[in-house]
Amino acid sequence: MVLLDRSTLMVVFAVMTLTMLVLFYFDTYRQSRAPFAGWWCGAVASFFLAATFYFMGEVQAVTWAPSVGNGVMVLGSGCVWAGTRSLAGRRIRPWLLGVPATAAVAIDAGVRYSDHARIGSIVLLALMGAAIGLASAELWRERVDSWRLVRSLAVATAVCAGYYLSRMVGLALLGPEDPLFQMLFGTGVTLLMAMILLVVVSSSITSLNYARRTEDLQELAYRDGLTGLLNRGEFTHQAQRRLRANLAAGVDTVVVMADLDRFKAINDRFGHDAGDGVIRAFAVACRSAVRDADLVGRYGGEEFALLLDGVDAEEGVRIADQINASLAEHSSLPAGVDAPTASFGVVDTRERNAGLQRLLREADRALYNAKAEGRNRAVIGFTAAGTQAS
CATH class of the missing domain: 3.30.70.270 (Reverse transcriptase/Diguanylate cyclase domain)
Structure with missing residues (x-):
């Protein structure tokens, strides 16, 4: 069995997120300009940037890069929540997404080179788990008309949120070097969870976007263009x-x-x-x-x-x-x-x-x-x- 080191895993994750971002942007977002698709583009772009910052810290020893990567990961998780919220037509204040992201950067930078370095990772996992958990709650609560299209998204975000929160608890109780922690929550498993989330969300959003475009075309077929009334x-x-x-x-x-x-x-x-x-x-x-x-x-x-x-x-x-x-x-x-x-x-x-x-x-x-x-x-x-x- 071949084990990939952290830097290689980061490269794989970065390549995957960049590929998914390009495909999703040109194939889905540019054709619809739907708000939820835009928020998902923001989430994927954030995950790509975070992987880039983590790679800089791992390979090039850029001291500030991992802390910034934490903040960008939290920002991406917030974009996932904002996207699910926009599906229900509820108001989103974009500036609020910057508050937990900034807090993640500041806390990690403050403790990274101290005896309490794990606190930065604990905060990261808590904020990511909370944001993705809220995304799942938005979907389960609303039960939108296109529920069958977002059901897998609701399940995936719930599982992912549960995993990140469990990893947070494991990190706090066991520590990063514990064999049980490495088996359940090691870098490889964590990146695998992130990849699964990316695939499921992209698939769900693409299907939902197609369904919305079809509905729009049907609406045009029986609505008067000037008034919006029935023709x-x-x-x-x-x-x-x-x-x-x-x-x-x-x-x-x-x-x-x-x-x-x-x-x-x-x-x-x-x-x-x-x-x-x-x-x-x-x-x-x-x-x-x-x-x-x-x-x-x-x-x-x-x-x-x-x-x-x-x-x-x-x-x-x-x-x-x-x-x-x-x-x-x-x-x-x-x-x-x-x-x-x-x-x-x-x-x-x-x-x-x-x-x-x-x-x-x-x-x-x-x-x-x-x-x-x-x-x-x-x-x-x-x-x-x-x-x-x-």
């Missing part, structure tokens, strides 16, 4: 399913057709950029007025469609009025110009079994009645009794 095809698809489910469950449903008033005049007077701003403002107004479960789609041009669950036509009118009030507040038109408005046609499913296309046609007729009555209003379409109210 016509996707709105119709989801609304048909929702309406069938509501009818089977006896839940009232309201369908609303909306059209911006005098939109052509806005485009002609202020330009298409202003018109686009009004459309975006209307989308914002819709989101602020409806619930998350309701459906809102851009039906075409300046026309929109809404499907509201569990409400009647009168409540649909109230929501339409709320949208118009919000639209006036978010208008992008120049000051002094009348705020944009919209007209609405509203129908509901009370006491009848109507399909989506019929409801949309009835709502569209009510919308034209609203236009004929002076715009900037909501008109209720045909009811179950066959009458019309406004």
